[in-house]
Amino acid sequence: MPEHDGALAHQFHDYGQQRRAAELAMWVFLVTEFMFFGGLFLAYLVYRYRYPAEFALGSQTMDVVLGTINTLVLLTSSLTMALAVHAATVSNRRMLILLLWGTIFLGTVFLGIKAYEYHHKYVKHHVPFAGQEFHAEPEHRLGLATFYNLYFLMTGVHALHMIIGIGLMLVLVVAAYRGGLTGPRSIVVHNSGLYWHFVDLVWVYLFPFFYLVAARGGGHG
Amino acid sequence: MDKSFRLMPEQASSIAPQIDALYYFLILISTVMSVLIAFLIIYFAIKYRRGSAVDRTQGAHHFYLMEIAWIVGPFVVVMVIFFWSARLYFAQARAPAGAMEINCVAKQWMWKFQHPQGNTEINDLHVPLGQPVKIRMISEDVIHSLYIPAFRVKQDVLPGRYTTIWFEATKVGQYHLFCAEYCGAKHSEMRGRVIVLEPSQYEAWLAGREVAQPPEVAGRRLFDQLRCNSCHVGSGMAGRCPPLDNLYGSTVRLQNGQTVLADETYIRESILRPTAKVVAGFQPLMPSYEGQISEEGILQLIAEIKSMSPRASESGADEVKAKEGQP
Amino acid sequence: MNAHQEHADSADHHPAVSVYYVVFTALLILLAATVAVAQLDLEPLNFLAAALVATAKALLIMLFFMHVRYSPPLIWLVAFSGFAWLLILFAITLADYFTR
Amino acid sequence: MITSSSPQPRNYLNVAYTVSSWLFTLDHKRIAILYLLGITFMFVIGGLAATFVRLELMTPQGDLLESETYNKLFTIHGIIMVFFFLIPAIPAVLGNFLLPLMLGARDLALPRINLLSWYLFMIGGLFTIWAILAGGVDTGWTFYTPYSSTYSNTYVMATAVGVFVSGFSSILTGLNFIVTTHTMRAPGQTWFRLPLFVWSMYATSLIQILGTPVVAVAILLVGLERLFGIGIFDPSMGGDPLLFQHLFWFYSHPAVYIMVLPAFGVVSELVATFSRRRPFGYAFIGFSSFAIAVLGFLVWGHHMFTSGQSIYAGLIFSMISFLVAIPSAIKVFNWTATLYKASISYDTPMLYALGFIGLFTIGGLTGLFLAAAAVDVHVHDTYFVVAHFHYIMVGGTVMAYLGGIHYWWPKMTGRMYPEGWARFSAILVFVGFNLTFSPQFVLGYLGMPRRYHVYPEEWQVLNVMSSAGASILAVGYFFPLTYLIWSLRYGPKAPDNPFGATGLEWKTPSPPPTYNFDEQPVVEEEVYNFVPEDTERKPREERGEVPHARA
Ligand code: HEA
Ligand code: HEA
């Protein structure tokens, strides 16, 4: 029987096996996340095909500047995350902690901007559900409602993933302070990084799909 | 209705014997396959039971050849079935030209039919023998499904969208009509009868009933009530709205450069969501009538608009499309 | 706790840090591109352009930030099976909507 | 559980007896037992619902139950049987128990995740049970919108949460199995030295992780539409109800293969062991599982031939549905060929396996009737479909599951089941099953719609036959339930390898120790390497190895 110390779980023979298992598990998990979002994207495609004019109209009520800033924020957080993973593998604890805080900060900024946008939509009566008063021209009502439904749904599920991701990062920071994230345990940082990048990747699609449907200025309908 | 014990349902439509033929073929294939496998299993199981004195030396059997044989064999069989069934499936889906059109509105838990002459009936459906009948269906609430086993036809009835079903009855009598899509508490009681009559009797039946207005007449009334004519015809704002004469069955050019066939679905959409497909050369001025007209009302309006294009409405928009060779 | 750590992993070759900065710059350029293209009225190509740029960004993220480029074939397979299956879901479902 | 005067060697059962040693166990074998208890309970609930359904259908009128109650019963029956019994049945019980053993591993790769998935299963189950107790749910197991999202006023939300949560349990099991199969194999155990059961579990896991998330979204959307009016499927809110059907069946058709691929795996093991032969066409059986897993994702629309889906899409789905029959055919033919020149014994597991092959063939061939779009237009949503899937799921998978439970019972519990009783009830199940479901093919083609609480009186004879069969079937299921429990105390002690099988799970004591093997096994021979004299051996009863236990 192999020697087992604290970092090697009982079922494994060596760290290589443990690490391969953990990384594969994370990827397989991400595939399930892919499919989960895939269902939502399918709904998006179907309704965009069905209501092209309303999707263009709805998109014109989005704040492209804020959307772009948020994309920038998220891409930057992916960079800090990638660097954090690197810091963990080279066992640079100070750097790791710094970069994790940076990622948390950027993630929070993203959520803050998102919350502001939600609030704005709420004020402008662009919330078609939960019994809210919904303002839209009658002939575009159904299509616009569908657009906003999808918008809130997809960005909402995405934001939920962000929140989980930030929670994960906080756990990592605590563990990093305790010095537990180097050596064989750096796989934890690596896997959390995969998750964070995945959430970023979803946003990369959400951004053009909701903010950039149609040319600005060009009036439809 | 025939209440005797039987193993096969009655064949009362032109398509029924064709479906049954395929069904019998499938039974044949299945029987041959299952009997073959059952026979082999039982034969081997007895012959090679543990302890029996038989030769068990594993010769060089043609391993790959066998695998290939039982991949290719079933493949050929299923492709035969596929093409046979595909042909019939299209025949089931496409009504022949000149089919008589009946409107149907389904709701929890009843069927409402309206004949071209305006007669309406609930849960019963009278149809003439030997005449293709096409039913245009829509639901007011959940999904239902119109099912007439003796005709071997079934089609889901959707809220918000037309679907059609067609058949040609070949045998006088009464048959079951079911709702086949689960739709709530009284799903199993959403039932009725199809009554197939000789054409002359059908005429008599139509005449003998207190005749309601034919759908296009009722539609005309609605048309006036909703003041559609203030824009679409006559004086007023005429010219600012697309004309409706000979609209049905024609190909409409839209503002965004695409074209659509003006069929029932298009007309329905244009009434409910006028801006969805704006006709080229016109402004999107028309208000939406979403939620203001009942499904029956919409069907009547469509009948009225169809009556303005006498040529196309005889054969139905789909056939016009087919004739023009569009996909 | 010691001997194991050295060969803690083999499969995981990390790229040099500079690679991350290059990729990040590329992502920013693509972001600018997608916003810019959206200002033009290319309907119906707008959607295609947006989707393509987004996919390019996604690939960069996956290959470099997520280390797929440096991972064994199994990870490649897993990472792209998600894409493949989504393609199945989208293609056949939309085939229904387009031909209705 | 096991009481014995002689000191027993340490095994996974007697290491600890406290409740918390079970509830917080990370041992895959104990988790398998936890699952066994869970799904057996669920099976009884689902079976009770079926009993009432069959009782009501004895007469054409609705005299026993209100229509609302009837609708709730078949819904609960379908939901429990599919999501809480059949999907977890073989993977979570037998798979959990056997996968590490077959791979020569100490445990699954992710033991904590494994325990988590059991808890998720139980939480999902409790939500569903709660929904039943609170007043039931009446949407059918398919949750079609807009009925489920807008019109039904039953406990749809609680049930949806239950199914949603249990879906994650299923995902985590699949994830765990994939990782385990890749990373935990014993030295020398190449892919082509894996037992076919492992192949089929792997293929099943692929479907679980690729399909389940999609149904999770679909159900989430139904829930949100119902709760907050986020209209995605309801046409009155701009949605399309067919989109729900696409999302639902994108998972739920592959899900039928989640239910049958594990059964293929079990049957491959049983046929090999009891005919003392390496399965004919080992690689073909193995790869056909993958072919089914992949092709299975391309055919979902065959549930929607009459739904208003485009007929062109319908045609594609029909065509691929026929193709997916080919890998199944490969399996059936290879099993049959395995019997040729074999040395066959008729222990109970083998009876179940042979029953499986026959009933699965019938169920599968009637699937071809349904795949033929033109015929399906007639028989869709009739009892023909009900008969089709019960033939595969009950006649097929439940049979294989019972066969597997009997076969590995000695390994799991260290006790033998009573052979006589077991054979008797296997035959009873076979007879009762056919009597129950074969009349339903006739009823279906005659046109009897499913989910019907009342029906035209001319169909009573066939319905009574079916109900009569169901009562025989219930008795047939009742016996194993009792004698297996009985055997825990009174059954003869099981040797390590009572059936003369190959495979690593038989090379460790029955029941196995906590970490499965005292020494890391190394695989040096081919899989299913039966030694020739083994094939000449008499059945173990005649050899007197195992006392012939009759109650
Ligand atoms: C374990 C479950 C399981 C399995 C394995 C299958 C397997 C198959 N199913 Fe089934 N099916 C269900 C469970 C299952 N099904 C359920 C639950 C429903 C109803 C859902 C609901 O609406 O509630 C359903 C419904 C269903 C429908 C929709 C019916 C309708 O609602 O109108 C269709 C249509 O194509 C279908 C087809 C098939 C086919 C072609 C196969 C094939 O995979 C079968 C392949 C097997 C064989 C063909 C037999 C073995 C082969 C031979 C012996 C060789 C000889 C063969 C040839 C000549 C080819 N099934
Ligand atoms: C794994 C899946 C599974 C299993 C095992 C079963 C098992 C059975 N099913 Fe099920 N069935 C489905 C899956 C399954 N079913 C599904 C998915 C539907 C569709 C639902 C829908 O439309 O939404 C359905 C629908 C369905 C219907 C159609 C209802 C309708 O459309 O109106 C019927 C009718 O006969 C039926 C009957 C039975 C019977 C008699 C059994 C028997 O095999 C059950 C026997 C088991 C027991 C009886 C319990 C165990 C026995 C004991 C504990 C002994 C003591 C008990 C007694 C003495 C009573 N089922």
Ligand code: CUA
């Ligand atoms: Cu209407 Cu069922």
Ligand SMILES: [Cu+2]
């Ligand atoms: Cu299917």
